Amino acid sequence: MLYLYYGLVMNEIVLSKNQFLELKNLVYQTSGINLHEGKKELLKSKLAKRMRLTRKNFDQYLAYLASNEQEVVEFIDTVTTNHSYFFRENNSIAYMVQHFQNIAAKKNKVFKIWCAACSTGDEPYSIAIQLLETSLDFSILATDISHSVLATAVRGIYRIDKTRNIPNTMLRRYFQQGTGKYQGHVKIKKQVQAHISFQRFNLITDTPPDHGFDAVICRNVMIYFDLPTSETVVNKLYGAVAPKGFFAIGNAESLMNLTHKFSSIPKVPSLYIK
Ligand SMILES: C[S@@+](CC[C@H](N)C(=O)[O-])C[C@H]1O[C@@H](n2cnc3c(N)ncnc32)[C@H](O)[C@@H]1O
Numbered sequence: 001m002l003y004l005y006y007g008l009v010m011n012e013i014v015l016s017k018n019q020f021l022e023l024k025n026l027v028y029q030t031s032g033i034n035l036h037e038g039k040k041e042l043l044k045s046k047l048a049k050r051m052r053l054t055r056k057n058f059d060q061y062l063a064y065l066a067s068n069e070q071e072v073v074e075f076i077d078t079v080t081t082n083h084s085y086f087f088r089e090n091n092s093i094a095y096m097v098q099h100f101q102n103i104a105a106k107k108n109k110v111f112k113i114w115c116a117a118c119s120t121g122d123e124p125y126s127i128a129i130q131l132l133e134t135s136l137d138f139s140i141l142a143t144d145i146s147h148s149v150l151a152t153a154v155r156g157i158y159r160i161d162k163t164r165n166i167p168n169t170m171l172r173r174y175f176q177q178g179t180g181k182y183q184g185h186v187k188i189k190k191q192v193q194a195h196i197s198f199q200r201f202n203l204i205t206d207t208p209p210d211h212g213f214d215a216v217i218c219r220n221v222m223i224y225f226d227l228p229t230s231e232t233v234v235n236k237l238y239g240a241v242a243p244k245g246f247f248a249i250g251n252a253e254s255l256m257n258l259t260h261k262f263s264s265i266p267k268v269p270s271l272y273i274k
Pocket of ligand 1: 030031032033080081082083084085088116117118119120123143144145146149201202203204218219220221250
């Protein structure tokens with residue numbers, strides 16, 4: 001019965017120009033993500049999926065979406081990518097860890113780091129295990145708009161292929177190998193998790209939960225934003241960075257056409273200092 005309903009839905013979705021614009025606005029206002037016309041077909045299949053899961057017809061689903069921010073977030077989850085992996089674009093992270101070691105020698109300090117679009121946790125866990133290799137004290141706040149990626153992050157179980165960039169010694173030290181039904185998976189150890197607090201945070205609508213961070217890492221999310229939105233987000237995050245603190249973006253991203261007060265760091269692409 002459900003299958004027939006789904007089949008019917010799939011065939012019947014005709015997204016008018018106005019309906020597409022309505023959806024586009026909703027997604028933009030909630031998340032800053034800018035959907036272009038090229039995403040229309042993808043959007044239709046994702047709509048069908050969410051309609052099936054929420055058991056609503058098209059009109060009911062659009063009304064539901066318009067009145068339910070949580071559903072917009074679920075919907076965004078299906079139209080963007082949460083793709084991430086361990087030790088992704090690690091040059092800027094390695095640079096910061098080295099710098100923290102240099103300045104920690106001068107004073108006792110607990111380093112505060114914020115991963116502001118942490119997806120499934122690969123990024124904050126990668127930073128944590130590199131800091132655990134030093135004798136530094138640190139805490140990491142890891143946030144994302146999506147509840148489902150945060151649930152995965154808290155669970156801390158990953159397919160082994162996501163860990164291929166982790167040096168072997170660290171893989172052995174900070175992960176447990178899965179057995180039985182978890183064969184081919186690893187689980188991050190509790191000693192790493194103890195340094196990280198996962199919370200929901202929407203870069204567009206929320207106010208930074210804290211300030212004075214020694215590093216704010218916001219990578220591979222602004223790629224979905226238009227320039228004015230990116231500029232607003234960068235300047236909002238600027239306020240959360242401590243003087244002389246770092247700001248890291250993704251390698252495919254740039255602050256070039258934005259007005260901001262960060263200074264770039266020579267020879268370390270995608271890394272800025274306040
Ligand atoms: C491609 S992942 C990047 C993950 C990680 N930073 C990395 O570079 O591997 C992008 C993440 O941004 C999140 N995201 C999208 N819009 C957001 C928003 N408005 N506020 C916070 N997070 C958002 C998505 O849920 C997704 O998990």
